[in-house]
Amino acid sequence: MKKAISLLLASLLLLAACAGVQAEGKAMLYQSNFTAGTDGWVARSMGTAAVEPVEVNALKVTGRQSDWNSAGRDFDLIPGVEYALSVQVRQDDVDSADFMISVAHSRGGVESYENLAFGTAEKGKWTLVSGAYTPDAYDNYILYVETTGAPTLDFVMRFFRIDAPQGTAEAANHPDLEIPMTTTENGEIPSLKETYASYFDFGTCVPGMQARNAEAMAFNLTQFSILTPENELKPDSVLDVAASKRLAAQDETAAAVHFDAAKPLLDFCKKNGVKMHGHVLVWHSQTPEAFFHEGYDAGKPFVTREVMLARLENYISGVFAYMQENYPGVIVSWDVVNEAVDDGTGKLRKSNWLNVVGDDFVNRAFELARKYAPEGTLLYYNDYNTAILGKQNGIVKLLESLMADGTVDGYGFQMHHEISFPSMQAIEACVRRIAALGLRLRVSELDIGIPSTSEADLAKQAKMYAEIMKLMKSVSSQTDAVQVWGVTDNYSWRSDKHPLLFNADRSPKPAFLAVIRPEAVQ
Numbered sequence: 001m002k003k004a005i006s007l008l009l010a011s012l013l014l015l016a017a018c019a020g021v022q023a024e025g026k027a028m029l030y031q032s033n034f035t036a037g038t039d040g041w042v043a044r045s046m047g048t049a050a051v052e053p054v055e056v057n058a059l060k061v062t063g064r065q066s067d068w069n070s071a072g073r074d075f076d077l078i079p080g081v082e083y084a085l086s087v088q089v090r091q092d093d094v095d096s097a098d099f100m101i102s103v104a105h106s107r108g109g110v111e112s113y114e115n116l117a118f119g120t121a122e123k124g125k126w127t128l129v130s131g132a133y134t135p136d137a138y139d140n141y142i143l144y145v146e147t148t149g150a151p152t153l154d155f156v157m158r159f160f161r162i163d164a165p166q167g168t169a170e171a172a173n174h175p176d177l178e179i180p181m182t183t184t185e186n187g188e189i190p191s192l193k194e195t196y197a198s199y200f201d202f203g204t205c206v207p208g209m210q211a212r213n214a215e216a217m218a219f220n221l222t223q224f225s226i227l228t229p230e231n232e233l234k235p236d237s238v239l240d241v242a243a244s245k246r247l248a249a250q251d252e253t254a255a256a257v258h259f260d261a262a263k264p265l266l267d268f269c270k271k272n273g274v275k276m277h278g279h280v281l282v283w284h285s286q287t288p289e290a291f292f293h294e295g296y297d298a299g300k301p302f303v304t305r306e307v308m309l310a311r312l313e314n315y316i317s318g319v320f321a322y323m324q325e326n327y328p329g330v331i332v333s334w335d336v337v338n339e340a341v342d343d344g345t346g347k348l349r350k351s352n353w354l355n356v357v358g359d360d361f362v363n364r365a366f367e368l369a370r371k372y373a374p375e376g377t378l379l380y381y382n383d384y385n386t387a388i389l390g391k392q393n394g395i396v397k398l399l400e401s402l403m404a405d406g407t408v409d410g411y412g413f414q415m416h417h418e419i420s421f422p423s424m425q426a427i428e429a430c431v432r433r434i435a436a437l438g439l440r441l442r443v444s445e446l447d448i449g450i451p452s453t454s455e456a457d458l459a460k461q462a463k464m465y466a467e468i469m470k471l472m473k474s475v476s477s478q479t480d481a482v483q484v485w486g487v488t489d490n491y492s493w494r495s496d497k498h499p500l501l502f503n504a505d506r507s508p509k510p511a512f513l514a515v516i517r518p519e520a521v522q
């Protein structure tokens with residue numbers, strides 16, 4: 001398996017390196033992955049230094065006697081083109097050491113040098129060295145990686161990369177353009193969260209049972225930087241109907257909450273410093289019917305608008321108070337309201353909320369969430385089928401009204417897609433339209449269904465994942481997270497459609513590799 005993954009990954013990388021990567025006006029021209037040896041890099045010294053491939057995808061430089069003793073390679077650079085240069089370096093011997101990418105060029109037989117990119121590597125840490133270079137005209141160019149003030153230090157380098165012509169600064173700012181690896185039971189595979197670290201969080205939902213599975217959670221920790229309880233923060237898990245009923249005998253507005261179902265994941269996130277996205281405070285579904293009725297008795301009449309708003313306030317304030325007391329800082333963002341817009345009409349869908357509170361229930365919920373959420377918590381409206389125009393119009397209208405109130409931070413695109421629907425054009429159009437409102441964005445529940453696990457379907461699925469990731473990278477400055485809705489196909493809410501990135505044994509599917517390197521997918 002490990003070999004198959006490395007081969008797949010290597011071929012994707014090779015593809016990217018050979019063909020060049022076109023994305024948002026910038027292109028990766030070259031990348032050394034050291035998968036097949038030294039990739040043409042040679043030792044530069046008076047004969048003492050040596051280079052050898054080591055570890056996974058890295059090249060070690062030893063036997064150095066001067067700072068310029070290094071690994072170097074010829075490059076066919078074009079004068080006047082602005083290149084972005086970057087490499088990851090690591091040294092394991094001194095507290096910190098300064099590194100540079102330099103160029104040795106010659107004109108008329110005379111060699112001269114420039115230092116182009118800089119970085120300081122603390123002991124044992126992979127460190128990005130990056131910078132830009134617009135060459136003058138020379139006969140040849142050798143790019144090399146050297147130290148400053150550490151002439152005999154051994155070091156290791158990986159992912160030497162050149163980008164051109166536009167977007168060079170942006171490329172250099174994104175160390176994720178290299179592929180960090182992580183060790184799993186299936187061997188070394190790249191890490192989604194590290195690959196996207198400089199763009200946005202990469203997350204998943206976690207079902208309650210999985211949060212109790214140490215092995216599964218150890219894997220999740222290597223791949224994801226933000227987690228969402230799949231069901232355990234929904235009102236039917238959180239509202240304590242029995243306790244609320246007891247309290248309602250004295251006070252109809254009471255709303256008691258408890259977090260027994262969500263605790264394992266909350267504890268995991270708190271312990272491991274992983275962010276959580278809360279899902280969801282107000283929803284027409286998975287909400288006890290009793291919430292809306294007198295005495296918390298579904299057999300009795302609905303409560304009044306005033307009582308319902310007061311219950312909502314007690315519910316929301318109760319949730320935030322508990323989190324603040326027990327898990328401060330863990331939940332960084334919330335879906336305040338989920339799926340309020342009707343598929344057919346684009347108006348608010350029929351629900352107990354609409355019925356009991358009225359057509360401002362979304363606005364009121366956001367107002368209350370804003371009132372009780374700790375400062376800095378991002379408040380999201382979350383919905384599906386955003387790519388379908390009628391619904392999209394309704395969503396935009398709702399968002400505009402929340403923006404006028406000043407209570408919403410962002411929009412969550414669920415993106416439960418099929419390879420056949422919706423089209424990428426429609427998906428791109430809806431993302432751009434909502435991005436243009438100026439809101440924060442997240443892909444909250446990404447999965448892409450396929451009819452079979454044939455090679456052809458898996459490839460189509462991979463391509464759609466790649467297209468979506470490229471799209472979200474293009475709006476990364478507004479985007480907080482991309483989250484898949486589950487880890488392995490077998491635990492997906494629609495496992496019959498094999499919609500996720502990992503097989504049941506957590507081995508990566510082609511879609512995973514496509515998410516890691518979307519630009520390499522043709």
Ligand code: 9MR
Pocket residue numbers: 230231285286338414445493
């Ligand atoms: O994945 C969730 C599944 O386990 C539940 O049975 C289902 C119940 O409605 O909810 C699923 O999650 C939904 C999410 O909360 C909101 N958007 C649609 C998701 C998929 O149905």
